[in-house]
Amino acid sequence: MSDIQSTTDPARPKSSLRAWFDVRGRSVTTLAFALNRLTGVGLTVYLFLHLAVLSQLLRGPEGWDSFIRIARSPLFLTLDVILLFGVVYHMFNGIRVALVGMGVANKQQKGLFYGLTGIALILFIVGAILIYTK
Amino acid sequence: MENTVSRRSMEQMAAKRDRSGSVWLIQAFTGLLLAIILGAHMIAHHFIVEGGLRDYQQVLDYVNNPVIFVTEITFVIFATVHALLGIRAIIIDMRPSPGALRVANWALGALGTVAIIYGVYLAVALQRLAG
Numbered sequence: 186m187s188d189i190q191s192t193t194d195p196a197r198p199k200s201s202l203r204a205w206f207d208v209r210g211r212s213v214t215t216l217a218f219a220l221n222r223l224t225g226v227g228l229t230v231y232l233f234l235h236l237a238v239l240s241q242l243l244r245g246p247e248g249w250d251s252f253i254r255i256a257r258s259p260l261f262l263t264l265d266v267i268l269l270f271g272v273v274y275h276m277f278n279g280i281r282v283a284l285v286g287m288g289v290a291n292k293q294q295k296g297l298f299y300g301l302t303g304i305a306l307i308l309f310i311v312g313a314i315l316i317y318t319k
Numbered sequence: 320m321e322n323t324v325s326r327r328s329m330e331q332m333a334a335k336r337d338r339s340g341s342v343w344l345i346q347a348f349t350g351l352l353l354a355i356i357l358g359a360h361m362i363a364h365h366f367i368v369e370g371g372l373r374d375y376q377q378v379l380d381y382v383n384n385p386v387i388f389v390t391e392i393t394f395v396i397f398a399t400v401h402a403l404l405g406i407r408a409i410i411i412d413m414r415p416s417p418g419a420l421r422v423a424n425w426a427l428g429a430l431g432t433v434a435i436i437y438g439v440y441l442a443v444a445l446q447r448l449a450g
Contacts, residue, residue, distance in 0.1 A: 222405070222408075222409055225402070225405045225406075225409075226405075226406070226409070228402065229402040229403070229405065229406055232398055232399065232402055232434075233434065236395075236434060236437060236438055236441070239441055240441065242375065242378060242441070242445055243441070243444060243445075243448075245375070246374075246375035246376070249374070249375040249378065250374055250375055253370075253372050253374060256372055257370065257371065257372065262371075265365070265371075269361075272357065272361065276353075276354045276357065276358070279350050279354070280351075280354065283347040283350060283351065286343065286347065287347070312361075312366065315365075315366050315371075316365065316371060319365075319366065319368070319369065319370065319371040
């Protein structure tokens with residue numbers, strides 16, 4: 186950590202966790218990393234909720250199919266779209282984070298970010314349309 | 320330069336911190352496999368099914384396929400490991416004391432074990448219902 190200079194700016198948070206949300210002077214890739222972790226926390230919460238919801242299947246067709254009816258409501262579909270955003274963003278930005286962490290494409294990481302985010306955005310739009318129209 | 324300036328990006332620092340225990344590599348490996356399995360999972364469950372979600376009988380028929388059964392169990396294991404290692408990385412970034420980190424490691428380990436056992440139990444129970 187010898188190449189990290191400590192802050193002398195009293196307004197800048199010293200905690201590295203709070204630093205994620207301190208957008209001043211941050212590069213787009215650093216903000217992307219913070220959003221990657223934020224979506225990761227959201228997806229972790231969803232994973233456990235999802236496992237809990239799947240227990241409805243053990244209650245037989247009545248339990249599951251009544252849940253399905255609720256899950257097809259516009260509110261749930263909107264939550265599905267938010268979930269889809271988290272999934273595709275975390276997935277594609279995670280590929281960039283892994284590559285950069287391995288020391289691959291360090292100098293091209295901004296281009297990598299825009300390229301992968303572009304793919305994620307296209308998949309998100311297609312997925313969101315499918316969620317509302319299927 | 321007076322303000323905080325990091326000559327490395329945050330992800331490189333995070334990778335460096337965890338790499339010593341190979342935890343970072345597990346995180347990257349499970350993440351890569353999850354990208355494939357989760358993509359297939361989303362398509363199979365939400366995009367090719369009429370109405371966007373499988374009804375009860377469709378879920379049973381789906382899980383009764385041995386390839387799907389193994390894939391879904393693999394998915395639960397990899398997703399849980401990847402998610403909890405990610406939470407651990409965030410906790411480490413909060414600079415906990417060694418004692419607090421030990422407690423967090425135990426708590427995350429216990430949560431992950433329960434989630435994986437429950438996920439496998441659920442898959443086996445559904446396959447039995449289907450059979």
